[in-house]
Amino acid sequence: MLRIISFFSIVIFLMINIYHYNVSYEAIKLEKKIYKIENEIFDEQNRETQLTTEWAIITSPKNLEKLADRYSKSLNLKPVTGNQILINSQNKDEIN
Amino acid sequence: MxxxxxxxxxxxxxxxxxxxxxxxxxxxxxxxxxxxxxxxxxxxxxxxxxxxFFAIFSVRNTFLSVFPGDVISEPQFSLALSTKKPLPDIYDRTGKNLLVTTFKTTRAAVVKRSSFNNFDVHKAANKLSPYLKEEPKELLERLLSGKYVEIANDISEKQQYDILNSGVAEVEFHKVWRRVYPSKSLASHILGHSNRDFDQKSSSGFERWLYKNEIKNNKINLSINLNIQNHLENIIENAITEYNAEASFGIVLNAKNGEIIALASFPNFDPNTVNNHSQSKTANQRFNRAIQGSYELGSVMKIFTLAMALEEERINLSDEFDVWKCINKNRKKCLSDYRKSKVQYLNAAQCLINSSNICMAQIAHIVGLETQKRFLSETGLLDEQFIELYEMGKPSLPERWNELSMEQISFGQGLGVVPLSFASAVAAVVNGGYLIEPTLYLRDKGYKTNAKLITSDVSKSMRYVMREVVKNGSGKKADVDGYNVIGKTGTADKPCITGGYCGRMTSFVGAFPGNDPEYVVLVSLDNPKGKKGVRGSSAYWNAAPAAGEIIKLIAPQLNIPIQNNFNVFQEHARADN
Structure with missing residues (x-):
């Protein structure tokens, strides 16, 4: 009886150990993967910020002003005047 | 055995x-x-x-399977640098980017490792010097000084490419967080600047505010409107060259809730590159005149003298004053007006329209010294204002507030005020009497202040008089069709450091639309000179037209329709007559 119990406990013991080893090994692998993906996310975010910076530089008022000046004749561009604005006093706040 | x-x-x-x-x-x-x-x-x-041991293992395993959550394991791999931005990005009220934080290669260093035994320092110095804009000798000295030598802090991508191509293998590049200001010098005095380490000593403006208050939001929307800021800066910059002025500043303030729509000061700086120059060299550019400075603004202060007298019910707009009278108390000479009136008696409204110093001194005497002090401190002109910047200036009060300084303050000399405080105080006079607090943050839609400076009737009268100033008086050149601009010009003598007065300071403070002002505009020029075809150098000739130009450009952008029927003032004028 004792032998059977000890045999089974040894088997269970070994199995548990193997399982535990596998789990921890997998966890390390997943950690590596997370690290890689985190890095990729960071690079991607960084690229995004660089693009937003570029976009902000391109669409900065000074830049747009230059373009507007250059093409004002051919496109017939003029500054907005007050006559062009028709707003009820009620929905004015919503627009602002 | x-x-x-x-x-x-x-x-x-x-x-x-x-x-x-x-x-x-x-x-x-x-x-x-x-x-x-x-x-x-x-x-x-x-x-x-x-x-x-078996018991330990089984107990632990059982616990692990029953409560898997309590396993705490340190991740074996983590990023070398934090992925979180050190400071938030800043946007204007329309959602345009004012400030972006990027992770950029900006630092280059020469690292001498033991494996590079045959590292020729002389050769490296010669190779690297042209790309770093540095003499080979100086670079050599630096390279010899240690094992890790930082050769550049702030390199562009082109420089990085050049240095890589130069063939010095010992150069390493490091990426650091950088704050990029895409619109360059635009709104530079509001945003301020920060250096690569984000320490507060070398930062200024809103950046310093963020750093000191440890604000860690992802993004912040300021009350600034970038387009309007651009218009304001363009016109102010043009005014400097046109009228040959030394410096200038301008403020556009929401008169109802105190949001700062635009705030500019010239000369300004580019926050992207300002750290490359020494502090003392760029001190003039860094100085924010609209917030840090305190100036005697001149006749524009007469608005408060009149509003104070009306609020205290000591005079009516129709009360007449003798403007040929000689006021020489405590003086050798009589007090004089900028332009002598053709008629001897002017009523209170005409006093402001003609900008009479003699008349204002008389009104101040009627109201009294203590009341003047109290009223001006209520407006906030005598206190340090507080907005989201640490560089707020202090008003310069007269050493002894006696009758002489009371007379002087009544027409705008002898009391230095911070321009932003002044603009918000004028807003309180024209917006129906509500005191406002200027801010750089967006205010809630239902924001309302209850603190009152003057009654709405007095505010209405003030609007009427200030409309007359623009319609028939010295502010003529600031008028814009359809917006009924109200305002007041001011030409002040600038106090010298050595004593006495030298030079001039011209300002125009205005508000639009006139019957219910939504925005206050303040434009000031420091020591403008006359130009060809222009006779004088008073505010009538430079500050007022500049303000008019600004209002003409920005009013449509602020969604203000033109107002043809202008009942309020007509009614008031009828009642007055």
Whole structure:
């Protein structure tokens, strides 16, 4: 009886150990993967910020002003005047 | 005896147990060395060990399977640098980017490792010097100074490419967080600047505010409107060159809730590159005149003298004053007006329209010294204002507030005020009497202040008089069709450091649309000179037209429709007559 119990406990013991080893090994692998993906996310975010910076530089008022000046004749561009604005006093706040 | 001993050791069995027991009494040393017992005891100990460890393992495993959440393991791999931005990005009220934080290669360093034994420093210095804009000799000295030498803090991508191509293998590049200001010098005095380490000593403006208050939001929307800021800066910059002024500043403020829509000061700086120059060299550019400075603004202060007298009900707009009178108390000379009036008696409204110093001094005498002090401190002009910047200036009060300084303050000399405080105080006069607090943050839609400076009737009267100033008086050039601009010009003598007065300061403070002002505009020029085709150098000739230009450009962008029927002032004028 004792032998059977000890045999089974040894088997269970070994199995548990193997399982535990596998789990921890997998966890390390997943950690590596997370690290890689985190890095990729960071690079991607960084690229995004660089693009937003570029976009902000391109669409900065000074830049747009230059373009507007250059093409004002051919496109017939003029500054907005007050006559062009028709707003009820009620929905004015919503627009602002 | 020796024979029996040997038997004891060899024979194993139950039948000799009694012999062993017997022997125990006679010789205990021989028994402890019995190999079977020893072996059994050792096995027992081993068994205990196994059972003990097995118990630990099984208990731990059971716990792990039942409560998997309590496993705490440090991740073996983590990013070398934090992925979180050190400071938030800043946007204007329309969602345009004012400030972006990027992770950029900006630092280059020469690292001498032991594996590079044959590193030729002289050669490297010669190769690197053209791309770093540095003399080879100086670079050589720096390279010899240590094992890790930082050769550049702020390199562009082109420089990085050049340095890589130069063939010095010991150069390493590091990425750091950088704050990029995409609109360059635009709104530079509001945003301020920060250096690569984000320490607060070398940062200024809103950046310093963020750093000091440890604001860690992802993004912040300021009350600034970038387009309007651009218009304001363009016009102010043009005014400087056109009228040959030394410096200037401008403010556009929401008169209802105190949001700062635009705030500019010239000369300004580019926050992207300002750290490359020394602090003392760029001190003039860094100085924010609209917030840090305090100036005697001149006749624009007459608004408060009149509003104060009306609020205290000491005078009416129709009360007449003798403007040919000689006021020479405490003075050698009589007080004079900028332009002498053609008629001897002017009513209170005409006093402001003609900008009469003599008249204002009389009104101040009627109201009294204490009331003037109290009223001006209520407006906030005598206190340090507080907005989201640390560089707020202090008003310069007269050393002794006596009758002479009371007279002077009534027409705008002798009291230096911070321009932003002044603009918000004027807003309180024209917006129906509500005191506002200027801010750089967006205010809630339902924001309302209850603190009152003057009654709405007095505010209405003030709007009427200020409309007359623009319609028929010195502010004529600031008028814009359809917006009924109200305002007041001011030409002040600038106090010298050495004493006395030298130079001039011209300002225009205005508000639009006139019957219910939504925005206050303040434009000031420091020491403008006359130009060709322009006779004078007073505010009528420079500050007022500049303000008019600004209002003409920005009013449509602020969604203000033109107002043709202008009932309020007509009614008021009728009642007045």
């Amino acid at each position: 020796s024979k029996s001993k040997i038997y004891n050791k060899i024979i194993v069995g139950d039948d000799i147990q009694h012999l062993l027991v017997n022997d125990q009494k006679t010789n205990k040393y021989s028994l402890s060395k019995d190999p079977i017992t020893v072996g059994k005891e050792r096995l027992k100990i081993a068994l205990y060990f196994f059972v003990f």
